Amino acid sequence: MGKVSKSPWLLHYDASSCNGCDIEVLDCLTPKYDIERFGIINTGDPFQADILLITGGVNSQTERVVKQLYSQMPEPKVVVAVGICACTGGVFKECYNIRGGIDTVIPVDVYVPGCAARPEAIIDGVVKALAVLDEKQAVMKTPEEKER
Amino acid sequence: MDKIRAFTLAGRMLKNLFRRPATTQYPFEPADYPERMRGHVRIEIGDCISCGLCMRSCPSGAIVVDRKAGTWTIDRFDCVQCGSCVTACPKKCLFMEKGYTEPDGVKKSETFVKPQEEPAGKTKKTG
């Protein structure tokens, strides 16, 4: 395990979801699922986050917010799209104000399906994301070393 | 009104300290789900008549039925597990079952081909 994956901190943003997935994300913090077991802290601050958990399909207003938050996170960072809405837009994809999945705005590393995504699924997704995080960190390090 | 108290929760906190945590062991131990869990849709492809009712009833358009090719495709990352298709299917060949679709780095869909040409096949396609 790399350094990052031992202490991944989350940033959760609701990009126009129905709350279903959000409360399940929050539920992961609570005693039954307690993702702090993995060293995960739910921080509200993009500057300190490693994993961006997004729920809901993106609409015209949240698009900017999502991009902004993503840009304020330091590398290495991964994006996890939680819920069908975040994956594809789900039942709302035909709405006039929905862009579709999160991947229409920023690159997504892990998709967690489910409506609402179950806490177990979210945990699985985060665990998957950790692997991606480690990979990214490895990539981040190598070019630097080559330069020297 | 009631008396105001301080440290109201202290007793509970101290007791909790010596209780077993309510935390499940997931993912190190598998979770068990109730019978009715709407986890994912399974198709008994052999019984399917490609009528397309499920496709039309699906609120998120996750199912594509191709009558000519005899295929039944579900986009797992589009299915909201509502069970509408299960109710709609006249042949009752769709089932809502336990267990959810694994999270993944790419969005997958699954295609089932009717077993006339070849035996019940499951081909995975990514999309």
Add this chain to the structure above:
Amino acid sequence: MVKVIFVLAYLIFAPFVGALLDGVDRIISARMQRRKGPKLLQPFYDLGKLFSKERIGVNNVQLFLNMSYLVILMIAGSMLFAGADLLMVLFILSTADMFLIMAASSDSSPYSNMGSSREMLQMMAYEPLTLLVAVGFYLTTGSFLVSDIIREDISAVLWMPGLLAGFMFTTAIKFRKSPFDLSTSHHAHQEMVKGLTTEMSGTTLAIMNIAEYYEMVLLLGIFFLFFVNSTWWSWIVALLLCAVIFFLETLWDNVSARVKWKTLLYSCWVVTLVAGGVNILILMLDK
């Protein structure tokens, strides 16, 4: 020589002890909440992670101000462990805090600025009591010097129980624990987002955390002074009591809501006046 050893021990081990305590604290909190909680070494993993992250910031000075905060805190701590003047230690401690405030308000970011305003307020709230604690030690032992205080025959706490209680009260501010975690909080959901540390990430945040560990040990060191006396066993007792105090702070964190700033300020000042002032008055009349 002993002094040098103490100072070196402090400089080297304080972050480790602090991080361990933090780990213990997190586990205890988790267990109180019927959660399993993180691993004991989680704070170390966090630090490791933070140092390995890409360095981003909103300006170029925050890092340097944060480092100054850390080093000045270290100086304050070293002075305490070198047996120097307690009052001076406290003054330098507040100077260190000043750097933290400047770091936080080094850019016009709304949340870290509001956080730093609150931090100033918190300083205003706890400062009187910390000064009185030093005065209390002076009155009981006749010296501000830590090296003299630990050589007393009777533990200072016997003379200054009020000050101890008051200090425990205000230390929640320093430990950034509920009900007094206004300026920045270890809990995720705070109206200040992350307050002071909103714009700190990676290394900068790691420095901040390390500084907090130093500070934690420093404060526990002051608690230690309350209990210690010239006998050897008092050291062990004092260590145990420090652990108890730490536990009580954790417990308090878990049984109270975060208060508003007015409650914070006024309650701290009143506690200072009642617990601290009365205690000092009695000491003065007595001596």
Add this chain to the structure above:
Amino acid sequence: MIPFLIGIPAVLAVVFQIVRNEKIRGYIVYAGAGAIMAMTVVFIADWIGGGAKTWMFYPRTETIDHLMTAGDIFLMCLIVWLSVRYKRVLPMILSILQTVLVLYVEFTAEVTEGPHMMVDWLTILMCIIIAFIGGFICIYTVGYMKGYHQHHKDVKDRQPFFFSMLFLFLAAMFGLVLSQNLIWIYFFWEITSVISFLMIGYTRAEEAVGNSFCALWMNLLGGLGFAIAIVLMALGQESLQLTEVVSTGALLPLMCLSLAGLTKSAQLPFSTWLLGAMVAPTPSSALLHSATMVKAGVYLLIRISPALSGNLVGLIVSSIGGLTFIMASMMAIAQNDAKKVLAFSTISNLGLIVACSGIGVEETVWAAIFLMMFHAVSKSMLFQSVGATENTLGSRDIEDMHGLIIRVPRLAYIMGIGIAGMYLAPFGMLISKWVALKAFVDSGNVVLVLCIAYGSATTMFYWTKWLSKLLCRHIPRDTVKDVTRKDEYLSMLFHACVMLLMCLLLPLVARWLVNPIVRQLFGNSKDVLSMSVLATMAIMLVSIFVVPVAMFFISRRSHTELVPIYMNGINEGDNRFFTNSYGEKEHLYLSNWYLRFEFGRRHLRIPSIIIAAAVLVIGICLVIGGVSW
């Protein structure tokens, strides 16, 4: 020598009335200030060369006495005339009353002759402060007044008058600190009152006139106290020597002198005048706050402090000082006008000094002197930089100094050093506080201990928020042109250097300057702090000094990727705007805390004045009662 010290500035004051050319006047100011400083240096060198003993001068001075009498009468007439013109009764009555009292003493009372002037370490210190800080303020004024009149077109340009007053002030201050005879001191004392009155009224605006009269009557009240003290001394002790007041320790004269000291140093309940004085051009504030006026008050109190130790008067003085310290610092929190903050901070700091001298033991006086020194330097510096900032930005609101470090970095640094000097370790103010606290504890005064504990917390609050506003690296919307002139910078830089040097050389200053003063005042040779303590302290402090610098260079080496600040994800381009609820760009604005509803002047002023007045009145009654018993 001494006549020169007083004479040069006095003569220059006259010269400015004649010279009307701005350039030439500027050069004369430079030369004059230079001369004063040079004279002081020579004088001190001479004195130290002479063994640094206490010198007593001029036991018989018939003519000068008569001149002074004439001067007193002239001042009275001036006040009466101005009072009539502006229809104020109180100053008139006070002035006449005290002049009559003094004249009465002068012509009727039989007093033992004694030296009229004295030079000792305290005098020397005061001379240095007056000459150098005062001198540089004069230099600063040359540049400042140009900018001032460009900004305030509505104010009539009366610069010659202003410079006259500045130099006259310095002359009076020299006279005051060098005098030893109470009547002499009284004369100079009155001059300072009147000049400050004239300077406050410089703009002749309604508010300015009102405030100047406020200052006048309050100071005259103190003067009355002084006059009564003279009468009492003359009748009771048959001596007019300041040293006699101290050595006999009669309570009533002490009380009266303390009253004079308290009014002059703007302690509660008399602090109003100093706040009102803010309407004057900044150099006069600088002068009033740092080198002159208020220092006259604390000088007097420090002088008599050995006699205050442990008696009722001392208790009153120290209580009022303590109260002032904490109340003024609380009120400072609610201010956003930089000069108001400085004014409150002056009052509060003087409160601490007064409290120290009220306790009147070696340590406290040691602390008081240190506080006075640091206060003089940093206050003067702060006032000057605020003045320069005001000329540059067109505002002296602290809120408008947001990001000054980017806009006018040089001024920001100077102001920053000044602020740091007021309350941060490693600067001396803090060390003095340390000593003061220790001394208060030793003297067993629990109320003062509490005052200092709370007061330093509140002090910290308002300085910190100012400092952080200043140092915020916020790119402003509009750039400003720094219109600060060279002479202004010269003065400010000088102060900054002195400030830093004093911190670095703190142990030496303590040993060579402050310890002797204390020794002379108390007549023994106990060091307040042992050298080793001071030395270790200094090492610690210097290392703290070094840390930020070192860290600065270390952090320079690392590369940081710059990103926008956190604004809940709705930044609008740069760091100044966010999208508001109507979907438009909104200017982010961050204001400091002022706690107006908690610490506002409106809430605190009246109660604190009442308390202070009550303490004073009851105290005086007790003292009088005590005498009649």
Add this chain to the structure above:
Amino acid sequence: MAKRSIVPFGPQHPVLPEPIHLDLVLEDETVVGAVPSIGYVHRGLETLVKKKDFKQYVYIAERICGICSCGHGLGYCMAVENVMGIDVPERAQYLRVIWVEMSRIHSHLLWLGLLADALGFESLFMESWRVREKILDMFDETTGGRIIHSVNQVGGVQKDMDSSMLKHLLETIKDIERDIKPLVDTFLKDYTVQSRLKGTGILKKDDAILLGAVGPMLRASGVEYDVRMLGYGAYKNLSMEPVTCTDGDSYGRCVVRIKELFQSFDLIREAIGKIPEGDIHVPVKGNPSGEYFLRIEQPRGEAIYYVKGNGTKFLDRFRLRTPTTSNIPPLVETLKGCQLADVPVLILTIDPCISCTER
């Protein structure tokens, strides 16, 4: 005059349940002005009635929000049933009430947790949510989903609860009741909690009516108005009284919700006691034509469903006026003059749900 700070609050803010934005004007930390902005979760799902037929739309309605999912399904179905004149079997009506009251319990526990969280009372949050987990498990068992239940359909319910489930439900409720006792004590009596809740965000009775507050917000201001009293569904057979409180402050709203929690326990017990055997749904023929305004009481207050059919299987118009829409104006009113630290608490005391507000 000190200047006032103008800062953004939200949409991305950890203390906010959902992306809502406020422009805050602060003096020190006192809020002197607040302008709300919504639209961060606006999807436009009301237009979907033109694309999904009225039976399919139940699934969309359920996803208006994940917290009142059950209620939205119910409200929509009842509105359509009213337009079409369908009589829903008794058993189905009882089942609906049971599920809806379960989600009220779920929602109020969730709210209590979030409130504790906004107060910085982490352990209380954890405890509340730990208890809530039991009701979620119950949902999982009876409906097959923790959050989105998919039980309502036009004409009845999709799933039945057998007697073992009902028994389990009773046990669970008993469990929860026992577990939340100390938590309720803390919410209502703890000093630190009270220092945050008492006297903040006072909404007077007249203001509450004028500004159109609904649900617990309205009842906490002393107005007796609970749409369940209309007796829709099985409520007509159950005994209940609206819970009110006269304080009108945050504390009052907390009291109301806690009492409603216990009211829900009783309602479920009574419903389980009275539930008749029988069908759970009736077949639906034809298409809706006509219109109807339907009111139901959601955990957050009265919601209004408007359905207008035109005789085809696609509806002309579906509109939902949610409780939060009505509660935002009173919220803005209560925000004025509060402290910054109160902002999240006040936002929470209306139990905001932006998701359904913006649809």
Add this chain to the structure above:
Amino acid sequence: MEEKNDIREINARQFFPAIVKMRTEKWRLVQICATSVEGGCEMSYSFCRGYDMRTYRFVAYGDEEVASITQIYPCAFLQENEAKELFGVNITHIKPDYKDKLYRIEEETPFKEKE
């Protein structure tokens, strides 16, 4: 309990007096619903008093100006802004007026019948 739920059609001129009357009779504004109809938009304003509900309804044709009721019922601002933005109903003098930026959608008046 029997619920009263009546819908009363009025014309645009009667509209404002009717609203004022509701206010004086202390009815609570519960909802404003816009529905696109031929050539315009049907506006329904519902009020509650006790458990009774009454809805006033009129049709605003084309660009016809509809006065905002925020002067009478300040809480109407959200729903009026919404009707304006999504249906293109020309409601004037809303306080506060979000100027069609409440939802900041990209499509203009998505609910309006388009020819």
